[in-house]
Amino acid sequence: MGGSAAESSSSGRGHRSARRFVWARCADGGIYAPTATHCQTYVKDLPLAKAIADEVLLAFELNGQPLREAHGAPLRLVVPGYYATNSVKWFTEIRLEQAHSESYFPRRSTTIALM
16 A cells, blocks of 8 residues: 555656656665675666656555565555666655766666566
């Protein structure tokens, strides 16, 4: 259970027509083992059109029960049709931006739709 990301992003500040990407930040960070890269936070970005699609959710429940920490409580972004790395756990911030995020993970791994 949750709300659509479209409902949340429609109240964003700024000039929406210039904003083409949604940055999703979560309360995660640490050392990325394969490259020993230190990341203070985890950020992924999505094209605005995908982020406001009806199937994209901000979830706080799973199967009628409160979301557990292992599944991303208190809030998780769910992005069907994209790699699971886009469904960020421990969601803390959403931003509307003009370009892709320059943080490590969006630069390192491309966001590819599976469907």
